[in-house]
Amino acid sequence: MPITPFRRVTRPLVTSLLLGGAALGAQQSLAAEVAIACGPGDATDYCPTLAQQWAEKTGHQVEVVSTPNSATERLSLLQQLLNSQSSDIDVMMIDTVWPGLLAEHLVDLNDYLENDATEGFFPALINNNTVDERLVAMPWYTNAGLLYYRKDLLDKHGYEVPGTWQQLTDTAEAIQAAERQAGNDDFWGYVFQGRAYEGLTCNALEWVASHGGGTIIDAEGQVTIDNPQAAAALDQAASWVGNISPEGVLNYTEEETRGVFQSGNALFLRNWPYVWALANSEGSEVAGKIGMAALPHGPEGEPAATLGGWSLAVSRYSETPQLAADLVAYITARPQQKEHAIRKNRNPTIESLYQDPEVLESNPAVTKVYENLVNGVARPASATGNAYARVSNAFFNATHRVLSGEQEGAAAVEQLQSRLERLARRAW
Template identity: 70%
Template sequence: MTAISRIAPVRRLLGGLLLGGSALAAQPALAEEISIACGAGDAADYCPIAARQWAEETGHEVNIVSTPNDTTEKLSLYQQLLGSQSSDIDVIMVDIVWPGLLADHLVDLSEHLPEDATAGFFPALVENNTVDGRLVAMPWFTDAGLLYYRQDLLEKHGFEVPETWQELTEIAQAVQAAEREAGNDDFWGYTFQGRAYEGLTCNALEWVVSHGGGTIVDAEGNVTIDNARAAEALDLAASWIGTITPEGALNHTEEETRGIFQSGNALFLRNWPYVWSLASGEGSAVAGKVGMAPLPHGPEGEPAATLGGWNWAVSRYSEHPEIAADLVAFITSEAQQKAHAIQMGMNPTIEALYQDEEVLASNPSMSDFYATLTNGVPRPATVTATDYPRVSNAFFNRVHEVLSGNQDGAAAVQQLQGELRRLSRRW
């Protein structure tokens, strides 16, 4: 069960920064109580800090609601509360693929925020959070897929960072063979998230888009997956299994792949930005040896990185939607995002912060990550709305069949086209 506790307004300074951003006048005539669903309440959860600061600035009270870490469990909790039209929670933290799924239960924030509320945010993230012309969530922090590599091994064996998937394949083969000959039989060329789950959707979308194979479903709701470039991308990925990628990758998620790379047993890794500080930190076998770059592309495409991240929304059943929207504006303000980036290492959704000297001093890799975000690819969650879980499930299961050697790329995309077209009648 979720735990709800009242947090009295307190004045807080974080890291010497005076944090602000509330649109309401301080000390309102009538203080209200707002409930916000944060994370799991661990040390990495910045939400309670920001909520307390907002309460101090506005004079309102705030209830902190701890929610499960697991995204599936979190979504289930939200669906239960929203489905019952409960007013118990006013503000909720939503995954990047949930706006379309939950839109009917969320307030149009543009009705409560200034006209320029989204100015300066990454346009792709704002677009992702806009459903049928309604701004149902404000971007908070973002992620995108990245290529990690062993700089020391590339230099040792005379290679540059690959720009295409074919280059990655050939370099991985060569370095893997050399390292195994040198005595590391556990060394692999490339590791990625291959389990049949949402993470595989992220990986495979990057392969397909970067080959010029479309985005599974386009912005108008047309299913586009059945094409030769998409099939080529999946066939290439299947060729990695058992050659440059361990067969165990078929059951690997983010942490298993990070473990392989961070222990020194992989040349390349596809993962999210959180890996940087862990792989470069104390106790890592590869500290000081790691580089980070945009993901490669196919012969007919450009680099593509699937967008991840979290956003803030207001429940349609809130008794105080305007005040709740002000809390959303406060948490997603530039000052709060700057503190979040400096104190927690999270990636802002406001473009200017990637040129901020204090942010870059705390994490120099932020400047490199900016280019990746500008090429970020949202999953087709907004256009497919409540059917997105079915779309993703069909996609990652079909891709998994290709990776497992049970189907080739052409047959898989043809079958997937039919499955998704049947679903598309509901969009």
Template identity: 70%
Template sequence: MPHLLPSPSRPMLPLLKGGVGTLLLGGAILAIPQAQATEISIACGAGDASDYCPELARQWAEQTGNSVKVISTPNDTTEKLSLFQQLLSSRSSDIDVMMVDIVWPGLLDDHLLDLSEYLPEGATDDYFPALIDNNTIDGRLVAMPWYTDAGLLYYRKDLLEKYGYPAPETWQELTETASAVQAAEREAGNDDFWGFTFQGRAYEGLTCNALEWVASYGGGTLVDEEGEVTIDNPRAAAALDLAASWIGNIAPKGALNHTEEETRGIFQSGNALFLRNWPYVWSLSQEDGSEVVGKVGMAPLPHGPEGESKATLGGWNFAASRYSEHPELAADLVAYLTAAPQQKAHAVKMGRNPTIESLYQDEAVLASNPAMGDLYETLRHGVARPASVTGDAYARVSNAFFNIAHLVLAGDVAADQAVAQLSDELERIGRRGW
């Protein structure tokens, strides 16, 4: 079967020529010369200004002489997943290509094309290995990475300089620095100031935070690559113990109900020294109206005494349905969307983090957002949630983890008891194999 991956160094050549066809985007109709146009559909984001997928789909249609129908999907990721599961379970051919969250390949893999059958050998070599591994289920490459995220530590560089502290390298250093600066700022009159803000609500965001704590302590990733449950260990318990000590001390008790935006609000209003969040915060913190313009630094997340910095990977990928009536074209569109030129444009115009390593040394990408260069090592050493290995059970695995972590943060369960309980629950979930 011929491969259809466009070269990063030149635009993709049209597959079909002659005739007349249409490109369908938001009701607009574009005439395209072609011999025998084929329409395929792609499910992107919500169709708002930040959704770059329709523009790239239009470019692909112009270059190939086919037409693309862009289908908007719900903003809510749970609703989006439910929509895809419903369509795929019914073997519907209504959607050929879909944008999938980083934790979905293991949930949807039975319904997705093996893209390695359509791509040339070595086509994935330039991408972050962890992302390719995440998207490879039982040896099948079921999605190609489009853009990525990873947890980062934001800090008030002006306040660290004022009080003579470096950016922390360990979680213990963060705890001590946050406590000292919080006390000094409150003594100076800011009673609303906190040392650290993070996502502590019982939801997927807490899975991301808690996985970073545990993995950076050398406590594993809940379930290892062989499917063995590994969470019941002293290092994992120590990580959760330290996190519980933050609540009400260097982090507000309200952290137990905070998501990304609540934590960004606290930090961006000037009321926190440290913030754990995703890369999108950088540009927002530098916009007009932000209280911290020019005062923000970024660093890898801290680590435990016996571990190394670990950032949970996030981001989105493109996959092709096994039920597509045009699998070659669907795979070709996936290849085009995720190729280097399109990722570069996505980074420059929309600030999204590429999944191709070389783009983190690209002058245009760095000029558009100098923080991109700082992200490289963080992304390179990112930790994936155990979604690929646990497959259909991942939602239950994550629910179990964030619920028990929330109980530890709230002081309702001791960390050593929590990891033992969680281990038992995960063993039950995976009893018949993942």
């Protein structure tokens, strides 16, 4: 199956035998090509594999379109596509915070799927993907931020898994110094996603919420970011850069941070659950040496894990919406979610899979993930609707200015409060 960069494609109908149809008498049918925009096309992206399975089962063809690793860049790409009403892409992976933003361009899957299609899924995820009573996407896998750590190095140097951000800072400083003295000059205490993009919104929301600083905007749509706890959280994160985190962290996304940690050059890592399987895979420098825990908290807060995940949606401009919806239903069905969980350690959106023996055997840490999912913190997408992208953009850019030393936390949250209040008067 081809994996191509994003481009305009012409997809004429072609005549072929439907798989399975030969046994009924070799009846020929028209087989359409469905284009699906999957993930970045790297080793973590299981979408192409499942899309190919569907093609082999149905006799239809699938063109897989790889998209940028950065969620912000991926959103921009999809918006360009949808705003032009292009029929080039039929199915697309969308972030958990995009349904409200993209809803007008997406079909109501209720019109194409069976009545019980959503049975067994986490209700909160179905609710998240329902806009004005229209089911605009099916949840595929879900996420919550986690702390990965080198358990071998904590044991070696006599430290516990940190419960607070200050404990993380102190432990990272001590073990970083010891490992460098032992000869690893490339060793760092902590890596996180510090690039100015949606991933930084996730990290910074965890910092702020875990300090008791709120969730940027509350459920009623009131802007709450200008408070001392939020400012302190951002200032503490800024103190890591150049100290326990490399300067390059200001341009790191998920995969850059995983690379540093998996190569054995970091003590702590903030990332999503998918890292567990990759970091423990054959050839990994840290296989069998790592642990997973809830993220730390500030002096006045509780642990907070930003909820994430991806769903599959069908474009309103698709020329084959029923086939596209069938592909969505196949990929998100229980057997395929179970396969995804076992092979890639992605977290299912069907609740019963968290008690499935084979899933638990393949990834015992899924229990920890489930706890974080239940106690996670959502980004303020529901309260801000179509304006969420602008809210997030303002938040991660303000955070990035603090991390890079351009601004203090107090000034940043004060300015951000004013900007978001102006946006609120116009947009929600």
